Amino acid sequence: MTTEALIQQIHKKNSFLCIGLDVDLEKIPSHLLKEEDPIFAFNKAIIDATHHLAVAYKPNTAFYEAYGLKGWESLKKTIDYLNRNHPEIFTIADAKRGDIGNTSKMYAKAFFEDMGFDSITVAPYMGKDSVEPFLSFEEKHTILLALTSNEGAFDFQIKEMEGKELYKSVIETSKTWKNSDNLMYVVGATKAEYLAEIRQIIPTSFLLVPGVGAQGGSLEDVCKYGMKKNVGLLINSSRGIIYASKKEDFATAAAKSAQILQQQMKTILENR
Amino acid sequence: MTTEALIQQIHKKNSFLCIGLDVDLEKIPSHLLKEEDPIFAFNKAIIDATHHLAVAYKPNTAFYEAYGLKGWESLKKTIDYLNRNHPEIFTIADAKRGDIGNTSKMYAKAFFEDMGFDSITVAPYMGKDSVEPFLSFEEKHTILLALTSNEGAFDFQIKEMEGKELYKSVIETSKTWKNSDNLMYVVGATKAEYLAEIRQIIPTSFLLVPGVGAQGGSLEDVCKYGMKKNVGLLINSSRGIIYASKKEDFATAAAKSAQILQQQMKTILENR
Numbered sequence: 124m125t126t127e128a129l130i131q132q133i134h135k136k137n138s139f140l141c142i143g144l145d146v147d148l149e150k151i152p153s154h155l156l157k158e159e160d161p162i163f164a165f166n167k168a169i170i171d172a173t174h175h176l177a178v179a180y181k182p183n184t185a186f187y188e189a190y191g192l193k194g195w196e197s198l199k200k201t202i203d204y205l206n207r208n209h210p211e212i213f214t215i216a217d218a219k220r221g222d223i224g225n226t227s228k229m230y231a232k233a234f235f236e237d238m239g240f241d242s243i244t245v246a247p248y249m250g251k252d253s254v255e256p257f258l259s260f261e262e263k264h265t266i267l268l269a270l271t272s273n274e275g276a277f278d279f280q281i282k283e284m285e286g287k288e289l290y291k292s293v294i295e296t297s298k299t300w301k302n303s304d305n306l307m308y309v310v311g312a313t314k315a316e317y318l319a320e321i322r323q324i325i326p327t328s329f330l331l332v333p334g335v336g337a338q339g340g341s342l343e344d345v346c347k348y349g350m351k352k353n354v355g356l357l358i359n360s361s362r363g364i365i366y367a368s369k370k371e372d373f374a375t376a377a378a379k380s381a382q383i384l385q386q387q388m389k390t391i392l393e394n395r
Numbered sequence: 396m397t398t399e400a401l402i403q404q405i406h407k408k409n410s411f412l413c414i415g416l417d418v419d420l421e422k423i424p425s426h427l428l429k430e431e432d433p434i435f436a437f438n439k440a441i442i443d444a445t446h447h448l449a450v451a452y453k454p455n456t457a458f459y460e461a462y463g464l465k466g467w468e469s470l471k472k473t474i475d476y477l478n479r480n481h482p483e484i485f486t487i488a489d490a491k492r493g494d495i496g497n498t499s500k501m502y503a504k505a506f507f508e509d510m511g512f513d514s515i516t517v518a519p520y521m522g523k524d525s526v527e528p529f530l531s532f533e534e535k536h537t538i539l540l541a542l543t544s545n546e547g548a549f550d551f552q553i554k555e556m557e558g559k560e561l562y563k564s565v566i567e568t569s570k571t572w573k574n575s576d577n578l579m580y581v582v583g584a585t586k587a588e589y590l591a592e593i594r595q596i597i598p599t600s601f602l603l604v605p606g607v608g609a610q611g612g613s614l615e616d617v618c619k620y621g622m623k624k625n626v627g628l629l630i631n632s633s634r635g636i637i638y639a640s641k642k643e644d645f646a647t648a649a650a651k652s653a654q655i656l657q658q659q660m661k662t663i664l665e666n667r
Binding site: 145147188190191194219220222223226229232238246248252268273275276277278284289292293 | 455457458468519525544552554556557565
């Protein structure tokens with residue numbers, strides 16, 4: 124999918140919401156456990172109830188790998204369901220991959236071609252030749268970890284490397300890589316004040332922002348510091364939406380939670 | 396597996412060789428493509444021919460993910476085959492995972508419990524709470540990326556952060572994490588001179604060393620700077636062994652290549 128198509132969808136839905144499909148069998152309503160594929164049944168119900176409110180879905184691959192082959196089947200069914208029924212929706216494989224060149228190419232093929240995702244999250248530690256293989260796919264997007272929303276972000280990401288924080292060095296360096304137009308960045312909402320500085324380096328790149336809600340980040344602050352003319356933001360919410368209720372009404376409850384965020388986004392988009 | 400058991404195996408086999416099972420269907424002998432599961436057939440033949448020469452096997456998960464569900468089945472069959480027939484062998488899931496705490500725990504369960512690997516490679520960018528969930532598993536090992544063997548290692552890993560190179564900061568910081576005894580480290584052989592400095596920080600930790608052979612590293616140099624009383628090294632070779640021949644004699648050729656390395660290792664172990 125092109126970035127332009129994503130922006131069009133944002134304006135059409137008045138939403139820049141991404142829903143994280145981090146499905147844990149211990150947390151989904153117990154009646155679903157009787158289904159042949161409880162994970163897919165859960166995802167399908169969530170997608171059916173929320174697709175008009177969200178512009179992106181982001182399954183974190185860890186939750187699927189944890190269930191072995193059955194988990195991978197559920198992931199494949201989920202991405203196929205999205206691509207077949209909602210091709211306008213932007214899909215993110217939250218996989219945090221990255222390896223030496225030849226191997227990153229295998230990951231890129233797996234997620235972009237075999238699975239059919241629009242984008243994948245990638246870790247920057249191994250540098251240029253671990254990321255460029257992902258960037259070479261047309262109309263596919265590589266979402267580079269810059270500043271994550273967890274406590275461990277303070278271990279290395281915000282420490283100074285050659286006069287600037289590591290996460291800034293990662294962003295600046297990544298701009299020199301081949302096909303860097305296909306880059307987006309993960310920037311946690313728990314550190315919204317950093318967004319102003321990030322916007323000086325990458326004024327228009329899309330940012331995938333986790334950490335609003337459950338992890339304490341504020342939607343208003345993120346938009347204040349990070350929103351641009353092209354919007355340039357995808358705000359992710361996972362648990363706050365998909366586990367809004369653990370009973371039979373889980374899908375309706377998820378839609379209600381998603382709608383609250385979408386309405387806040389609509390107000391922000393209208394008043395900017 | 397305990398580290399002691401790994402060391403015992405090293406002395407018994409006079410080898411600290413790890414064989415990388417990075418199976419690419421475009422590179423394996425064409426007669427195997429007729430098999431029901433060509434990847435597993437290839438791995439089984441390689442393992443049968445080399446298990447007395449190697450102390451560890453390391454499938455890189457990218458090569459399996461690239462073939463979707465069938466690839467994951469091949470990976471599961473491979474690790475099951477190793478655990479059933481050669482339980483003394485150390486197994487490494489070269490997965491380079493790492494995510495926020497809750498999610499890393501899912502990855503740890505997937506690779507340690509569901510798949511039954513002894514160890515997994517993990518990326519350090521997200522810090523403490525992305526790695527500690529892996530460290531909490533007893534007799535399982537977390538192999539942290541420190542200094543990789545690719546060109547992109549120069550982008551961030553060897554740059555100075557607060558007075559020392561990032562890779563050193565990663566190693567030093569990781570020593571403060573809970574259950575850090577379960578850590579091993581990836582250190583590329585293409586930079587053998589760095590090993591002396593690394594050994595000042597972690598004198599006895601096991602190092603997984605890729606880049607000998609195909610990527611230009613020297614076995615002698617790696618041992619000179621990195622070998623300790625407990626040996627403390629696993630030297631990985633992938634393509635140089637598994638693709639030694641692309642004809643029907645591939646397994647015999649792989650054993651020959653592995654034996655050349657094993658004999659060099661035997662000489663080094665005897666003369667130290």
